[in-house]
Amino acid sequence: MEPLLSIRDLRVRYHDGTEALHGVSLDSPAGQRVALIGPNGAGKTSLLLAIMRAVDFTGQIAIDGLEVVRRNEEACRGRCGMTFQNADDQLFMPTLLEDVAFGPLNQGLAPDDARLRATAAVGAVGLGGLESRPAHHLSGGQKRAAALATVLSMNVKLLLLDEPVSNLDFRSRHRVIDILGDRTEAMLLATHDLDLAGRLCGRAVVLDDGRVVADGPSGEILADRSLLGAHGLA
């Protein structure tokens, strides 16, 4: 069976000469949740950005059989939903509801259908009743949940989540974990939160210095203290 996400020999080099990824290869079937763990600067965010074709790369990436190249850019992005480390970068519309409806409207939904979808997503992340609030009137935890709602409202096959629970308090963190645990989309979850990786993902990929240094069931990877210690994770 063809994997949903297929990455071959992916290399990312930024304009300042920094090499963020050195030949990463990865396959992931539909519905699989993969934790992408690694220390700061390991290349986790660069990998997610490359999948969205937001940075220049060499190598091959395919999503659901469609190669990530310029001519397929919009189609590929339409199959993925990505949240950023900083929720303020994700929330750019004047109100929460408009923000959450932004993606569905761009996917071609009629305004009324987009409103329904957005209202459901806002409710699902526990922000029901705050639809008309501007983002700057939301707390940090609410912004994070709102950022999640902006991609949950879209009809995508792959969720790319960059540090989805960083800076969240205990309750907000558990809410996000519960929400993500109920989703059926495939996920690539970049984090250095090992507890989150263990709770949500059946598979863990350890990245360090732009290379995959371990790939396997998250239970085994997270139990390997020497591996984690060698790569600044424990």
Added chain:
Amino acid sequence: MHHHYIDRFAQGDSPVHHLDARAKLLAATAYLAVLISFHRYQVAPLAPMAILPLAAIWMGRIPLWFALRRLLVLSPLIVTLCAFSPFYDRAPQAVAWGPWQFSISGGWLAAGNVAAKFALGILALTALTCTTPFSLLLEAMRNMRLPRMLTMQLSLLYRYLFVLIDEAMRLRLGRDFRGAALAPLPRRLAATGGVVGALFLRTLERSQRVHLAMRARGFTGDPRHLRRLRWGGADTAMLIVVGAYLLFCRWAYPWILKGH
């Protein structure tokens, strides 16, 4: 942080809040157009123009002190302009006020006219922005066929103005908490320059990340939006009343003042 004053009261609940944003925007635009159209020596004829913004502020349950404070904050430039006006325009003008008639230099009349227009304009805009969430004003602008890119940019400006203010405040605190107040002036100026430079760079980087976030959710340059505005009988009625009152202020009242 402390930027709550920018869109304070806009989420309130009053008859003015419930009016359609398009009706309020049209009424405010008509009001400002009529206000500007008064001759620069006309001061007393402007008096009834104060009724409309004050009524909107009162019906919108916006504290008058809030509107007056906003007026005060914005007034220094206008006050300076008005203060110099009598020196530039010394031509005597005859003024009739009820049974009294006297002569005054045109500069004083022009100063009074500019100050009154400024105050009334700010009150009207305060009434509009404090009774209408900015997102609805943007939707009204889009509905009224303002260029879509302009409304999109206004929307992003409104959204990120608050983020920018927060970042500026955090940077300022970071500077002040390290004893900037005790530093000599050149070092303080250098630190302020650093704050401005850092803000500029952060803004640039943020704009790139926001653009990426928009593209990631399927944005291709054609902004699409939900529709939330609903025009009702109250909106039509309000526009008719405002229109009639503006006609009265612009033509009937000055005519009455002249003693016809």
